[in-house]
Amino acid sequence: MTTPCGTPNGIHPPSADVLVVGGGLAGLYLARRMAATHSGSILVVEAGPDAGHGHLRWEHDREKADRIWLDPASDPYFRRPYHPTATGFDGISGLRGRLGGRALYWGGVALPIEPWALADGSWPAEVVADLTMPRNGEPPLYDSVVADLEKWAGGPLCAGRGFELGGRRFTEVPRAVLAEEGSPRWRAWSPLEDLHDPARPGAVSVRCDLQVVAVVTGPDGTARGVLVEHDGERTVIGAGRVVLAAGTVENSRLVLQALPPDGATGTASLPGLVDKLAQGFVTAFAPAAVPEQLRPFAEAGGLFMAPGPAGSRSNLFLRVYTNDHGLTVVDCYLMGEQTRDPSGRVWCEPGPELPWPTFAAGHVGEADRRLAGDQRRELRRMHQLLGGQANTTAAPLVFEDGFGSADLAGRITAGDSMQVPGQPVTYSFPLGWEQHEAGTLPLGGAVVDERAQVRAVPGLYVCGPATFPRTGAANPALTVLALAARLAGELTGARR
Ligand SMILES: Cc1cc2nc3c(=O)[nH]c(=O)nc-3n(C[C@H](O)[C@H](O)[C@H](O)COP(=O)(O)OP(=O)(O)OC[C@H]3O[C@@H](n4cnc5c(N)ncnc54)[C@H](O)[C@@H]3O)c2cc1C
Structure with missing residues (x-):
């Protein structure tokens, strides 16, 4: 070499x-x-x-x-x-x-x-x-x-695309990426x-x-x-x-x-x-039930963000794509600042x-635990909102007790194999x-x-x-x- x-x-x-x-x-x-x-x-x-x-x-x-x-x-x-x-x-x-x-x-x-x-x-x-x-x-x-x-x-x-959802303005995330024509790569x-x-x-x-x-x-x-x-x-x-x-x-x-x-x-x-404090949920929608705001992006996919709730020191992200089973997957997560200690x-x-x-x-100190709690409140709100937009009754979000999913890999990629809409999976990144x-x-x-x-x-x-x-x-x-x-x-x- x-x-x-x-x-x-x-x-x-x-x-x-x-x-x-x-x-x-x-x-x-x-x-x-x-x-x-x-x-x-x-x-x-x-x-x-x-x-x-x-x-x-x-x-x-x-x-x-x-x-x-x-x-x-x-x-x-x-x-x-x-x-x-x-x-x-x-x-x-x-x-x-x-x-x-x-x-x-x-x-x-x-x-x-x-x-x-x-x-x-x-x-x-x-x-x-x-x-x-x-x-x-x-x-x-x-x-x-x-x-x-x-x-x-x-x-x-970024191409400047965006939408309003839940009182927040989501804009496309600036990314230094190039895609291969006609390929997911x-x-x-x-x-x-x-x-x-x-x-x-x-x-x-x-x-x-x-x-x-x-x-x-x-x-x-x-x-x-x-x-x-x-x-x-x-x-x-x-x-x-x-x-x-x-x-x-x-x-x-x-x-x-x-x-x-x-x-x-x-x-x-x-x-x-x-490190960052990051947690979210993945859920899937049938094509006809995709929330209106996300519909234009379901096919080609997209990553959008909005500032998180005031004081949460977090960014709120929405990733949308279509999985191999024809469902539109939404990965909604917050990434927030950890307090130095x-x-x-x-x-x-x-x-x-x-x-x-x-x-x-x-x-993970007291300030981090508060931030993680704020993030979970916002994730629950977003989950309800997306379900409401889609006119679907989704299962409620269930978070783990602590912070950090040991089985993160399975949770974060859960959307790829979802075949049934409305069964959300939550995840949180262990520190580091x-x-x-x-x-x-x-x-x-x-x-x-x-x-x-x-x-x-x-x-x-x-x-x-x-x-x-x-x-x-x-x-x-x-x-x-x-x-x-x-x-x-x-x-x-x-x-x-
Ligand atoms: C999957 C993934 C996705 C990410 N996505 C994003 C993103 O979208 N946006 C973003 O902002 N950040 C992202 N990050 C984080 C980002 O990649 C890191 O913050 C960034 O690479 C850190 O840069 P660095 O140069 O400090 O470290 P590195 O890029 O890791 O480079 C360190 C280099 O030093 C070498 N090295 C280490 N020790 C020695 C030694 N003793 N002698 C000689 N060489 C040594 C290592 O081999 C390595 O090549 C992502 C990270 C991962 C893993």
């Missing part, structure tokens, strides 16, 4: 100007954005293989793609480089360890974090301004990323699609099958490179600057290992680990052996399973500054959802990409 640069696996140059750890959504986009203006060498080091650049939903039919997503044992690239602790972050929670990472699995939903989450002071004001406001004649970073995605998609990320954008700038094709080098074990620091505490492992052999790659883009938990481990013994946290633990955390057991054993714990893990290395916090640099380790930067001070309700990818673009500007000196 060779990398896109045509070099054998495991063999690497002795050094790079900027070294990016992790060839997933954040790392590859950062490299691409830097390549546009940076004259030095940019090296992306990925632990997994280059196993092809096709998106999950393009390579496989729906059933197989669902299985690969929901049953990690069926994905040879699934990897969980930490120990879960019976508090979530188990099951399907983990990495897809291959070049492209989860960018080859994601659904393409591209939403900015809501103003209520960006503007309460949790996020540094200058970061919020960069994300949302034009500066020096350049568009806001959110718009700049959307422009890249639209260029790839050949047009806007589709693919979401990935940074592998346009990694190499035609104007500077050699600017980004990628090396696969190289696990980054640790960040190497100099006597002055500055990042000097990384220790990598290939086939049991360890070598050092020097770097002027190192960017961690290896997903939230791996980024946390690499920072914890790099911090001086009496570093900023004082312990080998990073609090604030969160010290009990949600990533920690390591320090020792002479690298990598340090790493653990992740989730925590939504794969929006975030929050352990917030920008402007004790460990990482506003410029995404680790305060105690100059030259070491963090990129990815770990740096979100709070997540809002939105899916993370658009913000991950916008922050990668911001860091690219920072590292190339092009930041406005």
Whole structure:
């Protein structure tokens, strides 16, 4: 197997100007954005293989793609480089360890974090301004990323269709996806699609099958490179600057290992680990009984959203499609913001052996339980409303006692096999399973500054959802990409 640069696996140059750890959504986009203006060498080091650049939903039919997503044992690239602790972050929670990472699995939903989450002071004001406001004649970073995605998609990320239901205005969800004509297959954008700038094709080098074990620091505490492992052999790659883009938990481990013994946290633990709180129901309608508003979309399918009820810190989604039995399936769900809490955390057991054993714990606190209750009320309301629109008497929604369906895979795909209308199935995502893990290395916090640099380790930067001070309700990818673009500007000196 060779990398896109045509070099054998495991063999690497002795050094790079900027070294990016992790060839997933954040790392590859950062490299691409830097390549546009940076004259030095940019090296992306990925632990997994280059196993092809096709998106999950393009390579496989729906059933197989669902299985690969929901049953990690069926994905040879699934990897969980930490120990879960019976508090979530188990099951399907983990990495897809291959070049492209989860960018080859994601659904393409591209939403900015809501103003209520960006503007309460949790996020540094200058970061919020960069994300949302034009500066020096350049568009806001959110718009700049959307422009890249639209260029790839050949047009806007949604067609602007929508409808009113239950006093809410539902609009089509912006998604960076392309569909195959006459086929249910589709693919979401990935940074592998346009990694190499035609104007500077050699600017980004990628090396696969190289696990980054640790960040190497100099006597002055500055990042000097990384220790990598290939086939049991360890070598050092020097770097002027190192960017961690290896997903939230791996980024946390690499920072914890790099911090001086009496570093900023004082312990080998990073609090604030969160995921999303997501739950919903799936139900089916006979074609003649499909609620009027959804009828135009039943055949071709569609994904729509509206803000959730006031104060719920959630987005309300409606997915509609026709299953193989000719029924119209409605998957209605809310995805909401989890509250940061010290009990949600990533920690390591320090020792002479690298990598340090790493653990992740989730925590569903009182605020989360309230939010989950609000979501269930709204789901019941939506369920009644849809039944009323369809003039059908549906079975009532029954939720599980706790939060998190152990049998999520069966529940969330239940619509595919429904043959009888009006028999709803509810589901809720166990913590970590939504794969929006975030929050352990917030920008402007004790460990990482506003410029995404680790305060105690100059030259070491963090990129990815770990740096979100709070997540809002939105899916993370658009913000991950916008922050990668911001860091690219920072590292190339092009930041406005
Ligand atoms: C099925 C699915 C659907 C999703 N849909 C959406 C969506 O529609 N919208 C949205 O906003 N988000 C979505 N997400 C979430 C989104 O994919 C993630 O938030 C995003 O990929 C995180 O980016 P990242 O670069 O931090 O991590 P990743 O994309 O996971 O990349 C991390 C990379 O680092 C590599 N790596 C890890 N450790 C090391 C190491 N020690 N050395 C070298 N390399 C290492 C990994 O192998 C991986 O390639 C979805 C996720 C999944 C799984």
